[in-house]
Amino acid sequence: MVKLRKQYAVDRPVYSEDSLAEDHEKVYRLRKTILDHLREYLTWDSKRGKNAALSLLPVIGWMRIYRVREWLLGDVVSGISTGLVGIMQGLSFSLMASLPASYGLYTAFFPMLIYFFLGTSRHISVGSFPVLSLMVGSVVERLVPENGTYNITGFEDLTQDQQKVLVASSMTFLMGIYQLAMGVLQVGFIVVFLSDTLVSGFTTAAAVHILVSQLKFVLGLTVRGLSGPLSIIYTLEKIFVQITSTNICDLVMSILIMAVVFIVKELNDKYKAKLPVPIPIEVVMTVIACGVSYGFNFKTRYDVDVVGKMVSGYESPIAPNVEVFKECAVEAFPVAIVGFAVAFSVAKVYAIKNDYTIDGNQELIAFGVSNIFGASFRSFAASTALSRTALQESSGGKTQIAGLISAMMAMIVTVALGFLLEPLPTSVLGALVIVNLKGMLMQFREIPYLWRRDKPDCVVWVATFLGATLLGLDLGLAVGVGVNLLSVVFRTQFPRCSVLANIPGTDLYKDRKDYTQISEPKGVLIFRIPSPLFFANIEFFRDKLVEAIGFNPLRVLRKRNKALRKIKKLLQKKGDGATETTDESRMEVEELDQPSDLRGLPFRMDWTGGLSVPRVDLHSLILDFSAVSFLDISALKGLKTALKELIRIEVDVYIVSCDACILEKLHSCMFFDEEILSSMFFPTLHDAVLHVQDKHKDKRPGWVVREANHAINTSACNDCVTIEN
């Protein structure tokens, strides 16, 4: 460390905010009102129009700079490998959404067609995302229960699978509408409320849900899907009840596949630097499993559940069902938010890495239209999967051309090669999903990490995780957001207020309990508020202030006024022989709270004298407002009351280091009157202290020096103990 021995020398007049403004001319700045912002927003000229049109079709932007020779090969290679993974994920995630496996192929195809034109991210792989599939699945299970029916018009002539597809696509349509609406209203910024901590807790809970949902495939059991709070418990119960009917062939195959995939993935990771492309072990295993299942006829011989009849080709578009809209109006909203938030955060990572910008609102529009379009062709909720996007980027994808090619892969399988996947056992898909959960489940390690570093964040994580696990993902997300907001309020609700004192020989003021040698000006209390003041902590602040000054100012004021009244009465009696009878019993309590009326007294009151009134040794209170970043109306009222009580017992109050915006606000909110003056504001603490010392230099001057053992000023020490808690 470099020794800093340069001198800090200042010699200037002591300034209050008022005198500073006198000496240094201020610029009058016109602040924009909400109306101005709105007007600006609605102003429309041709240039802005052109920009808007361009920003609505980002494809134009990156197509113009497309470097065919450098990028095309990478895009094609990446598109093919991502496409293969996308097809398999589509199948698994479709099962997760309680739909026939082949609808996942639609989801890998249709949304991408639109995103290609409208999306601003060049790297994300658009398609199914397990968390969304699960959320859609819970609605599908609710509206199309396995046994029994749910009364929805338009469902009469449909098979159960058709009903399920209609529910999923209608919900996806609604989700698209929500996303589009948010994009048009430019409210993409709301995803900031999904903090990293919350997303981590939420995705971990999702991983647990996914794990449980895949157990039935891995064990080869038939378990009715459940939805609603505590459904995870009931599902586990159902699985354990029939654990004896586990299909051994499924189980063995799953364990084998999980083991192989796990080991190869670890090797991929270890030799990342040496391998040109990671080994596509999942694709390999799928092909092997298909072959083995077909060759040994697993389906009939071991009663293994297979993917079965695939759709071949595309079906005509369908209109969403309005009654389903009504049923899932609430549930589709978190799906829309989560879908966007995941895609946006993944896209942001790659945008920063590759140095281009993405636009949140345009992304919302892109996903909204993609989902609406996709839903019309029976695909379900699309977003992006982290693993797929990572693969697309790492295998050389530079633009959404890669995405388009992987969509084409899905198309080829749909149209021509689907039959090859028909013998694939569903347990293989389940096993592949489970082995991929490792990363998400590893997030459990954040709990001890967060606990050591930041307890409120840890509480947010745990609350979100428990909420999303037990109550379901949609309700859990709401709980998480609530707790997250609450955590912000909580951080400021019990501020660690402190009493400051001067470090001898400097203009610096620090917490008086933190230094061995520190001195306090006599009769002056310097109180620091280390947080914004608002409805939730203004009472706490007032309590702490009363604790720090050591007496209740209102009580002192009342006692003084009572004493004063007695004195006046005595004087009056002396003066005119009790002609006027002031009725003691009718004197109002409110009157006692008014400023002491010293007019008409023949002498100067000295409250420090022997009257039966508490002695107040404090003559000045300095409030350090440097950390008060905002004040709301409740805080303003509370602060005003607290200051008035002090001013009325002749304690001068000074506020220092107050932000210019807050000062402005105090003026506009009529904070000042004949008692609370704007001359109480000082730019720095030291200015205020110098001013106070100058004002009180005739009486009780000097400093109280506090030693390490805190023995000199015992009353102050008592304060320390009480303030601390």
Place this chain on the structure above:
Amino acid sequence: MVKLRKQYAVDRPVYSEDSLAEDHEKVYRLRKTILDHLREYLTWDSKRGKNAALSLLPVIGWMRIYRVREWLLGDVVSGISTGLVGIMQGLSFSLMASLPASYGLYTAFFPMLIYFFLGTSRHISVGSFPVLSLMVGSVVERLVPENGTYNITGFEDLTQDQQKVLVASSMTFLMGIYQLAMGVLQVGFIVVFLSDTLVSGFTTAAAVHILVSQLKFVLGLTVRGLSGPLSIIYTLEKIFVQITSTNICDLVMSILIMAVVFIVKELNDKYKAKLPVPIPIEVVMTVIACGVSYGFNFKTRYDVDVVGKMVSGYESPIAPNVEVFKECAVEAFPVAIVGFAVAFSVAKVYAIKNDYTIDGNQELIAFGVSNIFGASFRSFAASTALSRTALQESSGGKTQIAGLISAMMAMIVTVALGFLLEPLPTSVLGALVIVNLKGMLMQFREIPYLWRRDKPDCVVWVATFLGATLLGLDLGLAVGVGVNLLSVVFRTQFPRCSVLANIPGTDLYKDRKDYTQISEPKGVLIFRIPSPLFFANIEFFRDKLVEAIGFNPLRVLRKRNKALRKIKKLLQKKGDGATETTDESRMEVEELDQPSDLRGLPFRMDWTGGLSVPRVDLHSLILDFSAVSFLDISALKGLKTALKELIRIEVDVYIVSCDACILEKLHSCMFFDEEILSSMFFPTLHDAVLHVQDKHKDKRPGWVVREANHAINTSACNDCVTIEN
């Protein structure tokens, strides 16, 4: 204003936080951990036990200081007048809860018996409160619909009125359990989340609900009670559909009574000082109405709805219905919160006025037990009514003896005089309720007041009002609390970051756009963050910082590293004739983000030279952290990344005026490494600026003086415009 011309003279070494700690010894303070707090909380000694016992029975405290001669008369007078009003309010509010009128008498009696012993407030009048009655009423209407039945076991053999009473008392029982639990868990502080603004919007909405609920009585119509979202709209619709069947006798009587009561109340207010007790006009009108109705036999002659058969005497206690618990588990919670919050805030006002303390958690216990006890005797949700408490205090009540006497009044009417109230038309009760809504409805005037002073608070008011009006009081309260919490986050989400500059001749730094004459040290940017940093604003802060410094540090770093690589390659080629081939295409993007590796270069890099790398004129960035009252984990990560990017392009970063607690937290969260050093912290802005000037005194020294027209430093001016938005 007094001229402050005292000199501010300081001469000390320039301090960084490190050198300050070296020169001034710090006290090592052991912070209490959560475990310590818990241990302390669980420690139990005989003294604490005695105190706890005393605080559980506050009656002992005030009974010991009871001044019989001074207080008893006031208590009796106040008890009688409050009792009369309480009886009438009981009847009206009972109708509001969709119960037979006479159950209001129970509510005026039973809860008070318990509160007398357990309550810490000496002035509140315990009993029915219209908002609670309405909230209970909506559940009663839902579970006991007028036509059709709701399947609840235990309801089979009961009449509809009995069912209603059972629902109301079960819900009250549950509400009592909630309150008792909150009291035992010491979570009474949660009422701070109900800010004044929220309560104002909520009670205004309640007034609208009450108004609508009383219209049917005033018009003499039979309208089925409704509950749930938008029920207020449907109720109004139902009323207007049958407005032609209005009972003229009811309407005329109501209007007459409202007019008389309104005028007399205004007079009461005007001559408050001269009247010993306000004219009890409501009681007078009730007595007159009873007499007239009985004399002219309104019930049969004009088909007027009257109170009818009163219960005479008390019924045996009933057990609550567990199935009702399940049905109203969610709705009873806001009732418990609102009931307590209202009583506590009213009690606090009178406690401050009369200088005694109330204990929130003990109040919760008192109301909890009162409601559980009351519910067992068929009374419904009790809290306090503002009007009744004001009357009790103003008419001389000093302690809960007054409350006990008013409970006795209710008992007398129940046991003996109930029959006198039987001919009372319900329209009279409705009219009295409506005329008393004036104060609550006047709160609409807060909208323009809040809009002018504090827009977020205004939004909270309007959102709470609209939510509570349209969605119902329980859901509306949840919406209000949510919006209220959101408002706190919002206030800090778009902080007005500013670039500071020096006021010439001082050590003061202010927003450079606010002063006509202000000077900036060359090559130094002083950036002030006026709010805490957390997940919702860390990205915003980073954007603003990049705007203020005028370039993207990451981009500059990458360009430098690319240039560096080229140079190294050239050097290598020169040196050993291209033996080693570094594959350009495989260079990782991540590598470009690492610190520039200048080792092995035969000359010193000077980035300001002619290379194809953006020129960076900034050599130091000073962040003013004085208003950063907390940092969460997301903010910590974001800040660390932002600082690293700057440090890697050789911009020195300094953080000044950082709170001691935050500094401690940064240490405990491993914020520091080989790039981010703890020597970057300075106690004041001026210290940092002096240090920077000393360090860079050889190159580009001096200050840029900015004039009023902002013409000198145009690039800085462009910043101004962009930062401002």
